[in-house]
Amino acid sequence: MKVMILDDDPVILIMMSFFFQKRGYEVFTYANPTECPLYTNESCPCSLKDHCPNVIITDYDMPKANGVDFLEALRRKGCKCFNLALISGYSITDIAVEHETNYGVKFFAKPFHWKQIDDWLDQVETSLKQEQQANGAPPLLRQLDRTPAAPH
Secondary structure, X not given: OEEEEEOOOHHHHHHHHHHHHHOOOEEEEEOOHHHOHHHHOXXXXXOOOOOOOOEEEEEOOOOOOOHHHHHHHHHHHXXXXXXXXXXXXXXXXXXXXXXXXXXOOEEEEOOOOHHHHHHHHHHHHHHHHXXXXXOOOOOOHHHHOOOOOOOO
């Protein structure tokens, strides 16, 4: 599983990286959305061989581009990641409700509780397993169950 985290606060990036790595995720972090290849490329750079991240979490208030701008740019480019979350220390209830209702973007208010993110990730992983099984693709159980691969 891959996660992309965007936040201009280095402490948040470090804490979230550690949290996701403990869950077995491959982590990509960006302090600025304009440095992220998903934002800078004309179209979604993911190919069938190189999937987009399974989860994208972005802060709302960042320099040069905010999290909503970043998510809207991904949507316009046809990004294949549908497990999106917006985090913010500001009161952006209207924006959060609109994006959660219209686009399925999960909102976490700072300071967030790790249990909330953990529970959301459990739901995301269950949904991904079910989607893979329904599409006839072999489920990525080692990745989704966070079980290390057996040595060859």
